[in-house]
Amino acid sequence: MELLTEIEPQIAAGTLTLDSRTPSGPIEKAWDKTKFEMKLVNPANKRKYTVIVVGSGLAGGSAAATMAELGYNVKCFCFQDSPRRAHSIAAQGGINAAKNYQNDGDSVYRLFYDTVKGGDFRAREANVYRLAQISVNIIDQCVAQGVPFAREYGGTLSNRSFGGAQVSRTFYARGQTGQQLLLGAYQALERQVDQGRVTMFPRHEMLDLVVIDGKARGIITRDLVTGAIESHVADAVVLGTGGYGNVYFLSTNAKGSNCTAIWRAYKRGAAFGNPCFTQIHPTCIPVSGDYQSKLTLMSESLRNDGRIWVPLNKGDKRKPGEIPESERDYYLERRYPSFGNLVPRDVASRNAKAVCDEGRGVGESGLGVYLDFGDAIKRLGQKTIEERYGNLFEMYARITDENPYKVPMRIYPAIHYTMGGLWVDYQLQSTIPGLFVIGEANFSDHGANRLGASALMQGLSDGYFVIPYTIGNYLASNKLEKVESTHEEFRAAQDGVAEKTRRLLDTKGTRTVDSFHRELGKIMWDDCGMSRTAAGLQDAIGRIRKLREEYWRDVKVLGSGKEINQSLEKAGRVADFFELGELMCIDALHRAESCGGHFREEYQTPDGEAKRDDDNFSYVAAWQYNGDGSPLLNKEPLTFDYVHPSQRSYK
Amino acid sequence: MRLTFHIWRQPNRTSSGKMVRYESSNFNPDMSMLEALDVLNEELILRNEDPITFEHDCREGICGSCGFMINGLAHGPLPKTTVCQLTLRHFRDGEELFLEPWRAKAFPVLRDLMVDRSAFDRIISSGGYISVPAGSACDGNDILVPKPYSDRAMDAAACIGCGACVAACPNASASLFTGAKVSHLGLLPQGQPERNQRALRMVAQMNAEGFGQCTNIGECEAVCPKGIRLEVISRMNGDFIKASWSNRGQQSVSDGV
Numbered sequence: 029m030e031l032l033t034e035i036e037p038q039i040a041a042g043t044l045t046l047d048s049r050t051p052s053g054p055i056e057k058a059w060d061k062t063k064f065e066m067k068l069v070n071p072a073n074k075r076k077y078t079v080i081v082v083g084s085g086l087a088g089g090s091a092a093a094t095m096a097e098l099g100y101n102v103k104c105f106c107f108q109d110s111p112r113r114a115h116s117i118a119a120q121g122g123i124n125a126a127k128n129y130q131n132d133g134d135s136v137y138r139l140f141y142d143t144v145k146g147g148d149f150r151a152r153e154a155n156v157y158r159l160a161q162i163s164v165n166i167i168d169q170c171v172a173q174g175v176p177f178a179r180e181y182g183g184t185l186s187n188r189s190f191g192g193a194q195v196s197r198t199f200y201a202r203g204q205t206g207q208q209l210l211l212g213a214y215q216a217l218e219r220q221v222d223q224g225r226v227t228m229f230p231r232h233e234m235l236d237l238v239v240i241d242g243k244a245r246g247i248i249t250r251d252l253v254t255g256a257i258e259s260h261v262a263d264a265v266v267l268g269t270g271g272y273g274n275v276y277f278l279s280t281n282a283k284g285s286n287c288t289a290i291w292r293a294y295k296r297g298a299a300f301g302n303p304c305f306t307q308i309h310p311t312c313i314p315v316s317g318d319y320q321s322k323l324t325l326m327s328e329s330l331r332n333d334g335r336i337w338v339p340l341n342k343g344d345k346r347k348p349g350e351i352p353e354s355e356r357d358y359y360l361e362r363r364y365p366s367f368g369n370l371v372p373r374d375v376a377s378r379n380a381k382a383v384c385d386e387g388r389g390v391g392e393s394g395l396g397v398y399l400d401f402g403d404a405i406k407r408l409g410q411k412t413i414e415e416r417y418g419n420l421f422e423m424y425a426r427i428t429d430e431n432p433y434k435v436p437m438r439i440y441p442a443i444h445y446t447m448g449g450l451w452v453d454y455q456l457q458s459t460i461p462g463l464f465v466i467g468e469a470n471f472s473d474h475g476a477n478r479l480g481a482s483a484l485m486q487g488l489s490d491g492y493f494v495i496p497y498t499i500g501n502y503l504a505s506n507k508l509e510k511v512e513s514t515h516e517e518f519r520a521a522q523d524g525v526a527e528k529t530r531r532l533l534d535t536k537g538t539r540t541v542d543s544f545h546r547e548l549g550k551i552m553w554d555d556c557g558m559s560r561t562a563a564g565l566q567d568a569i570g571r572i573r574k575l576r577e578e579y580w581r582d583v584k585v586l587g588s589g590k591e592i593n594q595s596l597e598k599a600g601r602v603a604d605f606f607e608l609g610e611l612m613c614i615d616a617l618h619r620a621e622s623c624g625g626h627f628r629e630e631y632q633t634p635d636g637e638a639k640r641d642d643d644n645f646s647y648v649a650a651w652q653y654n655g656d657g658s659p660l661l662n663k664e665p666l667t668f669d670y671v672h673p674s675q676r677s678y679k
Numbered sequence: 680m681r682l683t684f685h686i687w688r689q690p691n692r693t694s695s696g697k698m699v700r701y702e703s704s705n706f707n708p709d710m711s712m713l714e715a716l717d718v719l720n721e722e723l724i725l726r727n728e729d730p731i732t733f734e735h736d737c738r739e740g741i742c743g744s745c746g747f748m749i750n751g752l753a754h755g756p757l758p759k760t761t762v763c764q765l766t767l768r769h770f771r772d773g774e775e776l777f778l779e780p781w782r783a784k785a786f787p788v789l790r791d792l793m794v795d796r797s798a799f800d801r802i803i804s805s806g807g808y809i810s811v812p813a814g815s816a817c818d819g820n821d822i823l824v825p826k827p828y829s830d831r832a833m834d835a836a837a838c839i840g841c842g843a844c845v846a847a848c849p850n851a852s853a854s855l856f857t858g859a860k861v862s863h864l865g866l867l868p869q870g871q872p873e874r875n876q877r878a879l880r881m882v883a884q885m886n887a888e889g890f891g892q893c894t895n896i897g898e899c900e901a902v903c904p905k906g907i908r909l910e911v912i913s914r915m916n917g918d919f920i921k922a923s924w925s926n927r928g929q930q931s932v933s934d935g936v
């Protein structure tokens with residue numbers, strides 16, 4: 029308890045005015061009204077503006093391509109060797125859209141409603157409504173680009189239902205939806221490269237944001253091949269740098285996914301919204317050993333046909349096939365008869381943890397539950413199951429050496445997505461004018477829990493259909509002085525980056541970057557993961573601070589800064605994860621309620637569901653940097669005029 | 680589990696490289712090949728030796744970042760498997776493994792097992808797209824696509840751009856990669872308007888990058904982790920020939936005017 033006194037007085041009120049710029053009037057008209065009221069840039073002038081886009085995933089790639097199509101001069105950055113490798117490529121399951129092609133009662137309003145409710149009433153209504161509206165245009169755009177979505181024999185587009193939805197509104201391309209959508213955006217981007225309107229900077233990592241006269245005017249990057257630290261000037265900067273799930277070391281994210289871009293922007297004055305809202309995905313392959321480098325997701329679409337169960341009795345070590353029906357507990361079907369295995373992710377994950385904590389988990393570690401296709405194979409035949417999930421079954425077999433057509437899969441929850449991110453207004457602008465944030469990197473649309481198949485939708489909505497308008501409005505409404513890369517702010521930022529790099533190399537300690545990262549990840553998972561307590565979080569904050577201090581004293585990074593140096597790249601990212609991890613714990617500690625993926629053990633209903641406290645916490649926590657360790661809290665109150673907050677029930 | 684690695688070490692693009700031997704017993708059959716390199720790298724760092732540079736990101740076989748030769752085979756011995764998904768249980772305890780980067784004129788080595796594959800991006804940039812600016816699309820169901828076409832387009836679109844096809848080809852040809860994109864877009868109604876130009880420009884770019892000619896050896900298909908079929912090369916060749924003819928036709932029309 030001592031630590032509480034150490035932290036609580038430090039949570040002082042922030043000094044930012046958070047104007048969400050949410051339009052007034054009926055929500056159905058909000059986006060049209062905003063678009064109409066926006067200032068426009070004369071087509072002939074667009075090429076005179078340079079826009080930097082950091083990130084080439086669904087959000088960044090689509091934004092860069094679209095702004096170039098409009099005529100802006102775009103510079104796009106990614107740390108991989110090609111924009112096509114952004115982490116979006118790994119998305120499997122699908123993308124939602126309110127097309128109602130299946131005639132099953134879907135509508136823009138229903139998608140809006142489901143998303144607000146799924147997010148446990150912690151998202152901004154107007155943003156979510158716009159997302160649902162735009163969802164239909166995304167599908168049209170992607171089809172036109174040649175994305176080979178699944179189709180019916182008649183040639184129409186196919187749909188399936190996906191975690192947490194009772195209508196079939198998910199579009200998919202086998203188990204590779206993210207790949208196909210990203211290739212669509214990448215191809216559009218490469219077309220603009222061909223036309224000379226996008227300059228692509230692959231193998232470049234953004235290491236700082238440059239703010240001049242209160243406006244974002246450029247970035248500092250490191251060329252990952254030559255090590256050169258460079259300044260890039262622009263009229264506006266857009267970050268589409270993805271999520272920060274790798275703060276937990278083990279997650280379903282790609283190894284390179286990191287928080288550095290948004291973290292450096294935070295330290296330059298951009299508020300960070302709801303950092304503790306992270307999503308734990310219920311269907312991942314369980315951890316198998318301490319060498320493990322990442323966790324593999326098994327698409328949630330599997331829950332459409334797979335049934336989740338554990339043995340009824342504790343410590344039942346029989347093989348799954350030897351456990352009779354009567355001694356199995358299909359706990360989701362039992363507890364949530366109307367949604368069954370399709371309850372939202374947070375609910376499914378928590379229940380898996382609960383049955384494992386009771387000692388009923390399966391597999392060697394006891395941290396696993398069965399996902400059983402036995403019934404589905406009997407009902408539909410192996411061929412149909414193969415058609416639906418063939419590549420996922422193959423992947424599972426490859427990793428575990430078990431045949432999921434014969435024995436049930438073992439799954440366990442893992443860190444998957446971060447709903448938190450830089451705070452943005454309705455126009456996707458952060459608290460720094462001229463700095464826009466899109467895709468998973470912002471906090472905006474998913475509240476405290478994201479529904480399946482809605483991240484791809486958000487990334488593409490932001491990139492193809494929102495930012496191209498709002499960036500024009502910004503450029504047309506602001507007079508921007510000409511700035512050179514020799515400006516003192518650029519020089520200072522460049523020196524700062526060089527200094528930090530030097531420090532990491534000069535520490536010459538005894539522990540590797542990965543060993544620190546693993547230890548940080550374990551603290552985060554144990555105390556700021558699937559369930560959280562005040563005591564655990566306080567303790568975690570203390571341990572993170574100590575470990576960070578040790579990091580800067582004892583980390584061992586070989587080589588130099590003037591060459592390809594993957595340890596150095598990791599070292600910079602982990603340094604930022606330490607600071608972000610601490611902020612996540614502070615946020616989780618201050619939010620004395622449970623909502624969506626944020627489950628505080630102290631706040632639950634008698635039957636163990638998350639218990640929100642709308643009177644005290646119906647707001648976005650937008651943290652403001654104030655030197656290390658004492659962030660300031662700004663609050664954006666949330667109002668719900670359409671979907672009225674209720675206890676979520678999936679019973 | 681004990682393994683002996685011989686790994687190509689080359690500090691940068693311009694210096695020469697050599698094979699270096701490493702041995703360790705800290706492996707485990709459930710590890711992936713990349714996790715084995717992680718383990719080895721941790722050991723190297725603690726011994727003050729430079730860790731091995733290798734490209735990777737998703738570690739799920741989908742981003743196409745990873746890839747190197749294992750005992751002369753692109754992505755190693757297991758069919759349809761990238762090195763990030765290749766577990767050590769497919770090797771014997773005590774086995775000796777030779778890891779080398781992709782070798783091709785168009786893929787210069789940047790460091791150790793990492794090569795420069797930007798030529799692939801330039802091939803896509805030269806025509807591997809459908810020109811449809813955001814906002815100009817019709818309803819998704821306005822143009823029906825017969826399922827068999829859409830399925831075959833998806834088969835071709837599954838390419839992850841890893842470069843194994845080039846590395847395995849004795850001519851270092853990029854025909855499987857380029858053919859996959861030409862086929863993916865050419866099989867769909869949306870891809871028809873630009874079909875000729877696409878084939879002409881992409882093939883020209885592929886040649887300009889210094890990739891070799893395809894002589895129908897088929898090694899590319901054998902190593903492709905995504906099972907892209909040789910037929911994509913015939914489709915590309917077909918499109919290229921047709922386009923060359925109709926291009927000539929167009930030219931003579933305009934010449935006559």
Ligand SMILES: Cc1cc2nc3c(=O)[nH]c(=O)nc-3n(C[C@H](O)[C@H](O)[C@H](O)COP(=O)(O)OP(=O)(O)OC[C@H]3O[C@@H](n4cnc5c(N)ncnc54)[C@H](O)[C@@H]3O)c2cc1C
Binds near residue numbers: 121282487
């Ligand atoms: C395994 C998996 C499966 C998923 N499946 C689904 C699904 O079925 N449906 C769904 O809706 N969502 C899914 N998601 C979530 C979804 O894929 C992501 O939220 C989304 O793709 C993020 O897109 P993005 O464009 O915001 O970021 P990313 O795709 O992560 O792109 C980030 C970009 O930023 C660049 N970058 C980052 N930092 C820097 C820096 N400092 N300097 C320069 N460049 C930088 C990277 O190079 C990259 O280009 C899944 C996620 C995972 C992990």
Ligand code: FES
Binds near residue numbers: 736738740764
């Ligand atoms: S690391 Fe992505 S395919 Fe291997």
